[in-house]
Amino acid sequence: MRVIAGSAKRLQLKTIEGMDTRPTTDRIKETLFNMISYELCDAMFLDLFAGSGGIGIEALSRGAKEAVFVEKNPKAVACIKDNLKYTKLDDRGQVMATDVLSALARLKGTGAFDLIFMDPPYDKDLEKQVLAHLVDSDLINEDTILIVEASKKTGFEDVETLGYSILKEKVYKTNKHVFLEKAGREEC
Secondary structure (H helix, E strand, C coil), X not given: CECCCCCCCCCECCCCCCCCCCCCCHHHHHHHHHHHHHHXXXXXXXXXXCCCCHHHHHHHHXXXXXXXXXXXXXXXXXXXXXXXXXXXXXXXXXXXXXCHHHHHHHHCCCCCCCEEEECCCCCCCHHXXXXXXXXXXXXXXXXXXXEEEEECCCCCCCHHHHCEEEEEEEECCCEEEEEEEECCCCCC
């Protein structure tokens, strides 16, 4: 796994051994960042279920102002910290070693994020728990874009009942990215 573009371009990132994390492949990561490239400049980025931190580090490398990484696995937390230091992006990254819902509660009152990426363990409905928690939170506003990486079979038909609209969906061979916004956002 490597950083694809930006200030840390081509630097190899560490990952942890085993199946506890599923690093997003370079090809999928490149597609994702091509889709959000115009949103990244000076963005506040939240990387939930961060694994080894590859997505948040890519965001920082490509111009995000700050990134918060949330991960509860101690080995993955150490990996994120090592990767931030190695890429020289540690001054703009904050690592929270806790579960996602506890982190969201602790972040309350710090302001809205521009982009929120989450890659929870597949097929456990964790994305729906997080989306339900965020909808009335001050961590998102009408301009926040939420991106969920999920298995291909994960359904998002009920996100409207949670208070979201689907902006777009990109399906890959084994998984997909679903882009969401808070319902009621007005287009220019």
